[in-house]
Amino acid sequence: MVLKPEDILRIAREEAERQRSYRYRINVCCSSGCLPFGALQVLKAFEEAIKEFGLQGECRVSRTGCVGTCSVGPVVLIEPGGYLYQNVTPENAREIVKSHIVSGKPVKELLYANEAFFKKQLRLVLRNAGKIDPLKIEDYIAAGGYSALIKCLTKMTPKEVIDEVIASGLRGRGGAGFPTGQKWNFVAREKNTPKYVVANLDEGDPGVFANRTLAEADPHAIIEGMAIAAYAVGAEKGYIYVRAEYPLAVQTLREALKQARSMNLMGKNILETQFSFDIELRLGAGAFVAGEETGILASIEGRRAMPRPRPPYPATSGLWGKPTLIQNVETLANVPLIILNGGSWFAKIGTPKCTGTKCFSLTGKVNNPGLIEVPMGITLREVVFEIGGGVPSGRRFKAVLVGGPSGGCLPESLLDLSIDYESLTKAGAIMGSGGIVVIDDESCMVDTAWFFTDFCVDESCGKCVPCRVGLLKMRNILERIMKGEGRLEDLDILSELGEYVRDVSLCGLGQTAPNPVLTTLRYFRDEYITHIFDKRCPAGKCFRSQVSMKEAP
Numbered sequence: 001m002v003l004k005p006e007d008i009l010r011i012a013r014e015e016a017e018r019q020r021s022y023r024y025r026i027n028v029c030c031s032s033g034c035l036p037f038g039a040l041q042v043l044k045a046f047e048e049a050i051k052e053f054g055l056q057g058e059c060r061v062s063r064t065g066c067v068g069t070c071s072v073g074p075v076v077l078i079e080p081g082g083y084l085y086q087n088v089t090p091e092n093a094r095e096i097v098k099s100h101i102v103s104g105k106p107v108k109e110l111l112y113a114n115e116a117f118f119k120k121q122l123r124l125v126l127r128n129a130g131k132i133d134p135l136k137i138e139d140y141i142a143a144g145g146y147s148a149l150i151k152c153l154t155k156m157t158p159k160e161v162i163d164e165v166i167a168s169g170l171r172g173r174g175g176a177g178f179p180t181g182q183k184w185n186f187v188a189r190e191k192n193t194p195k196y197v198v199a200n201l202d203e204g205d206p207g208v209f210a211n212r213t214l215a216e217a218d219p220h221a222i223i224e225g226m227a228i229a230a231y232a233v234g235a236e237k238g239y240i241y242v243r244a245e246y247p248l249a250v251q252t253l254r255e256a257l258k259q260a261r262s263m264n265l266m267g268k269n270i271l272e273t274q275f276s277f278d279i280e281l282r283l284g285a286g287a288f289v290a291g292e293e294t295g296i297l298a299s300i301e302g303r304r305a306m307p308r309p310r311p312p313y314p315a316t317s318g319l320w321g322k323p324t325l326i327q328n329v330e331t332l333a334n335v336p337l338i339i340l341n342g343g344s345w346f347a348k349i350g351t352p353k354c355t356g357t358k359c360f361s362l363t364g365k366v367n368n369p370g371l372i373e374v375p376m377g378i379t380l381r382e383v384v385f386e387i388g389g390g391v392p393s394g395r396r397f398k399a400v401l402v403g404g405p406s407g408g409c410l411p412e413s414l415l416d417l418s419i420d421y422e423s424l425t426k427a428g429a430i431m432g433s434g435g436i437v438v439i440d441d442e443s444c445m446v447d448t449a450w451f452f453t454d455f456c457v458d459e460s461c462g463k464c465v466p467c468r469v470g471l472l473k474m475r476n477i478l479e480r481i482m483k484g485e486g487r488l489e490d491l492d493i494l495s496e497l498g499e500y501v502r503d504v505s506l507c508g509l510g511q512t513a514p515n516p517v518l519t520t521l522r523y524f525r526d527e528y529i530t531h532i533f534d535k536r537c538p539a540g541k542c543f544r545s546q547v548s549m550k551e552a553p
C-alpha cells in the first residue's frame with residue numbers, strides 16, 4: 001500500500017471518530033506483569049460477556065499495555081471515567097459488564113482505590129500505555145502517532161529537528177544523561193556513510209522493567225522516535241537491540257514493524273518522500289554488559305558483547321566503523337512529543353538542567369510497587385511514601401537503592417533529594433536505566449552490597465583487570481565480614497579498592513559497580529562495624545554470619 005502523509009492524517013481522523021462512537025472502552029492489560037495472572041482469560045471473558053449482553057456495537061474490548069499497577073493484575077481500565085479494576089478474574093469480568101456497562105454502576109469493591117499512586121505521576125512517555133492496543137497501528141495513529149514524523153518529513157529540515165531536540169534539553173535515559181540533541185549533531189555532521197541508528201532495549205538491570213513495558217505497550221512510539229532520529233542524522237538503517245528474554249516485547253515490536261511497513265511508514269521513500277529508513281530487530285543473549293554501547297555494537301556485528309575503549313565514539317565510528325547513533329528507547333519515545341509540542345514546552349517540565357520525566361520500576365519493600373513515570377526533580381520521599389505508599393507491614397524504611405545493581409543505597413536522611421542526574425551522582429548513586437528498590441529494616445546493608453557486587457562480578461566481561469579482579473576481591477572481603485571474620489582495616493581496603501575500580505575500569509560496568517559498597521560504607525558504616533566487632537548481623541539476615549557463629553566453638 002502506498003500512502004501519503006495526508007492518508008495517515010485521514011486514517012487518524014477516521015479511527016479517532018470510530019473510537020469515539022463507542023459508549024465504553026474496556027482495556028485489558030495483557031503485558032508481562034498481568035499475563036501470568038490470567039489476563040488473556042480475562043480478555044476472553046469480557047469479549048464473551050459483551051456478546052452475551054449484545055453490546056458489540058457500543059463497547060470495544062481491547063488488549064493493552066501496562067497501566068503501572070502490575071502487582072494487582074490482571075488490571076482492567078474502563079473509559080470513559082478512568083475506572084481501574086484490579087485482580088480481575090474471568091468470573092468478575094461478567095459481573096463488571098453487567099453492573100458497570102449495562103447498569104452504569106461501577107463495581108466499587110473491585111476498583112483500584114489507591115489514587116495516590118497516580119497523583120504525582122506525569123505520564124508522557126507512557127502516554128498510550130494502557131490506552132491503546134499495541135498490536136494495532138491504527139490505535140497509535142488515532143492517538144496522534146506518526147504525525148510528528150510527518151511534520152519532520154514535510155515541514156522541517158534535519159537541522160531544525162535537531163535544534164528542537166536541543167531546545168528541549170532532553171538527556172539520555174539509558175543512564176549517563178548525555179544531551180540527546182548534541183549527540184544527534186555529532187552523527188549528523190559526519191560525512192562517512194552509511195549511518196545507523198540503534199535503539200538500546202537491553203535493560204539488563206535486575207528488577208528493572210520500564211523499557212520492556214514501553215515496548216510491550218507502545219512499540220510505535222519507539223519506532224517513530226527512531227525514524228525521526230534517522231531523518232535528523234541521515235541514517236537509512238536502524239537496529240533495535242532487545243534481549244531475547246523479552247519475548248512479548250520482541251513479538252510486539254516485530255508486529256509493529258510489519259504494520260509500519262505495510263503503511264509505508266517504514267522502508268523505501270516513506271510516505272512518498274525522499275526519506276528511506278528500515279529497522280531490524282537484533283536479539284541479545286542477556287548479559288548486563290551487552291547494554292553498554294560498544295558492547296551492543298560488537299553484539300550486532302556478531303561478536304561477543306565486550307566493550308572497547310572510547311574514543312572513537314560510536315558517533316564517529318560505530319557499526320562496521322560507520323557513524324552510529326545509540327539511544328535508549330525511553331529517550332526515543334520522548335522525541336515525537338518534543339516535535340509536536342516544541343522543545344520549549346518540554347524544557348519547562350522537570351528541572352532546568354534535567355528536563356522532562358523519567359520512568360522507574362518501583363520495587364522492593366513498598367506498598368504500591370509498579371511502573372511509574374515522574375517529572376525530574378521529584379523527591380525520593382514523594383516517590384517512596386506518596387506514590388509508593390511507604391513500607392508495608394509496619395516495618396521501618398531503611399534505604400532506597402537508585403540506579404540498578406550499580407546504583408547507590410541512600411539513607412532516610414537523603415529522602416528529600418531531588419531525582420536528577422547531578423543530585424543522584426553527588427549522593428553516590430546513579431540514575432541508571434530506571435530502578436528504585438525500597439529496602440526496609442529487615443534487610444542487612446552489607447548483604448545488600450554483597451548481592452549487587454556478586455551480580456557485577458558475574459556480569460563483568462573480564463576484559464580489564466580492575467573490574468575483573470578488583471570486584472572479586474571486594475566481594476570476597478564482604479563475604480569475610482558476613483562470616484564474622486572481618487577486620488576493621490577491611491573497611492579502608494573496601495573504600496580504596498572501590499574507588500580504584502571506579503576510576504580506572506574500562507567501561508561503565510566497572511566504573512559504577514562499586515557504588516553499592518561505597519554508599520553503604522558511607523551511610524551505613526555502623527552495620528559493617530557491628531558485623532566486625534560484635535560478630536553479628538543487626539538485621540539477622542546474614543546467613544553466612546549465622547552459619548559461622550553456629551560453627552564457632
Ligand SMILES: Cc1cc2nc3c(=O)[nH]c(=O)nc-3n(C[C@H](O)[C@H](O)[C@H](O)COP(=O)(O)O)c2cc1C
Pocket residue numbers: 171172173174175176177178200201202203204205288289290291292293294326327328329331332433507508509
Ligand atoms: C554495563 C552497562 C549496561 C548498560 N545497559 C544499558 C541498557 O540496558 N539500556 C540503555 O539504554 N543503556 C544502557 N547503558 C548505557 C549505554 O551504554 C548508552 O549510554 C545508552 O544506551 C545511550 O543512550 P541514551 O543517551 O539515550 O541514554 C549501559 C551502560 C553500561 C555501562
Ligand code: SF4
Pocket residue numbers: 289307459460461462463464465467468505506507508509510511
Ligand atoms: S569494566 Fe568490567 S565489564 Fe567493562 S570492559 Fe572492563 S572487565 Fe569488561
Ligand code: FES
Pocket residue numbers: 029030031032033034035065066067068069070071073074075371
Ligand atoms: S503489566 Fe498489567 S498493569 Fe503492569
